[in-house]
Amino acid sequence: MIRSRHVVVACLLGASAVAAAQAEFAAQWPLAPDDPSASAYRVELTPEIYARVWSPALRDVVVVDGDGRPVPAAFVAEPAARAAATRRELPWFPLPGDVGNRDGDIAAISEIDADGSLRRVQFRAPGGEAAGAVLVDASALDAPVTALALRWDETQPPFEQAYRVEASDDLRQWRGVNDEVRVLDLRRDAQRLVERRIALPGPVDARYLRLTPLRAATVPLRLQAVEAELAPAQEPVAWHWQVPAPQPADARGALVYRTDGRFPVERIDIALAGNGTGRWTLERRDADDGPWRIVASDHVVFQAGAGADVRRAPPLALSAPVRDRQWRLTPATPSHGAPPTLRLGYRPETLVFVAEGRPPYALQAGSARAARTDAPVAPLLDALRAQHGPAWRPAAAVPGAMTPLAGEAALQPAPQPRDWKTWTLWGVLLLGVLVVGGFALSLLRGRTAA
Template sequence: MRRIGYLALLAWPALVAAGELEAEWSHAWPLSVEEPAAAYRLELTPEIYRTLHSPSLADLQVVDARGQAVPTLIQPAPAPASTERLQRAPWFPLPPLPLDDARWELIGETDAEGRLRRIETRGGGSSDAREAGAALVDLSAIQRPVTALDLSWDDAAAPLDSLYRVEASDDLETWRGVLRQGRLLDITHDGERLVRRRLELGEVSARYLRLRPLPGHSAVVLAGIQAVTRQSGPVAKPSWESLEGVRAEGGEFHYRMASRLPVSLADVTSDTPYAARWRLESREAPDAAWQARTSAWTGYHLVERNGELRSPPQPLLGTHRDRHWRLLADSPRSGPAPTLRLGYTPERVVFLAEGEAPWRLVAGSARARRQQAAVAPMLDSLRRRQGEGWEPASAHLGERQTLAGEAALTPPRDWTLWLLWSVLVAGTLLVGGLAIRLLRRGNEA
């Protein structure tokens, strides 16, 4: 009997946590994982967005098998990964800077597309141009912005430690600085070698670059130059939510969004051809002031012999999750309200594998809030340990389970005001009773 009592005491916290989940959260989804991992991720679905109540998505939490909250974080969709490409760039040695009493001229011959075919220098002394360490780089055949230059030199040039300046031009006449100083390094010690061959430029779009060592720094006898460009991966296509509206007056139409979607795009569609000038506004509460979400844009849906012609989606001024939306036309419009399409990129939930599996995702509450946890620093630590390409393992949603349902979306009743009034009334009655007793004693005396 005593053992049963101990078991009941041990199980009591789990029973309490389970009861709180059933009372405070609207719905839950069981989570399945394929392999053990330190952290997991999953993409938010339209069903989860429809369940959420808080504009900040604070009513979303991952819990373990006992109902205890585990560290949970909501992240925007990751940016497309970019790949680095090195491309050989034609280059030409330049002579050293002229002395005060010498003249120096640069004569370049280009083809019809602007590529350098020949370069000739006049003046500036008779020293070998390659030993000056300066170079003119032809980027006219490279279509993407150049983010860096990779330089190569003979291993016999070590040791070297030099600072270089980089300038850009489109006509070989006017030059602008793109890198004030960049260090080139090639040193050895105790059998170890430290080499730095790259000059970081940010993003430069120019036909030509000019490299020179800073005054007082040794020149590097270059053997080759490669231009570094970056190419982003495919951008995820946005998801869309279509809203049917009602006419308020003239060219004003109202819409309501039931989900907490991170809206960043807007589009207006109609069953019939149209052309109009639109503005879009939104607000969270029905009595709040309208806030502009786009600048004015021209939307259209036209029919041609070869097919339809539609205006592109309009980017919003930021990301918004408001419930109420208003579409305004510059002039009154007849007919039914057009369809408002709101575009978004789904976010993802990342949680740490704490507690007892299996885990569940709970969402939708006007009473409970997600517990704050330092998830991001832990993910950074894991990424440093596993490598830059590391990602949390995938988790998968199961069938939705109803907990408290709509009752969880009702804010808890605030008894504070009633309690204050009760204390005030009780105090008034107490003072009144004391006053009556004093009056009676006075009369008896």
């Protein structure tokens, strides 16, 4: 009987603790995991979540387990998405093996098209000289080269050769890229060791590349093709846009736009209602009583054309994300007609949490009292990425429908606690004054009686 009472008391205490924690947040979203067996999850914040956040640093965004207890979580920057590296076969031309020791002017013996591509390289090997050097035409590439791959005949006798790699844009002036690289094709019994790839120390953006042997080849290389490995292009950023409505303009024509959330704004696009051009000053602030801070002064905004042929000023890029809720546009000269459209671009942030405790998990946001303590999530992610490969990412957990908790009451700062120490000191001081006053009054009465 006593044991059951203890269990009931523990359950009541736990329920009261969960209720108290929920009373500190404005709203809650259930999280639906893609993989229920995952050890870590990522949550992409939605506009609805941003609209409930109170802290400028997003400290009031937490994840709780099925018992309402916070789990380790932290905001982690998503790695930039990159396309897979591509290979392209390039035209190549044989050169004398000692071309690097000559004047280096290959343009004099070459035919070059108007676009810079090589049509022909006139080379005749005197006295049966082997064409040990290779000229690679990379003028048609639209991305830097990170590596070269040589392909030779399968009947190629075993060999090992070291090359010096150089680059040029005019076939006259050459700059060093790599002092020594090696390719080889060695055999021993049924075993074979092949190295075809020539890794460059960094992306090389040049029209032409030259491979010059560092020593005379004992076995001529029966080269068949040269491939260039191109630097992977970074995927374009998928910007999300907020379009706040302007308030009526003041006497100067200034327009104030208010957002409904703490979005991490990085791009600002100002679109005119029609053809036109003008200079504007863009400012920002977080609250009505805050000072305006200049974002861009004398910023030129223009627009001409319509539909697919429209030409507009490019979006303004900020050096760091800004979470202020108010933006103001002031024209240099009075602007007539419809107000411009202000579009605020941002990239949704990702909160990563560890699957600690029992599911289901939920995200809570919006509190002027509670604050999340960032957990050391990065080392765990590094360990999981080392185990599963560099492309590994935490499983996704998608926020569901919002459930109100404490609402607007959670966004009110907690009342300042009373300074009982100061009050106690003042009380002791007053008590001392009363005691001294009492002694003085008793002395006066004694003298009067005497």
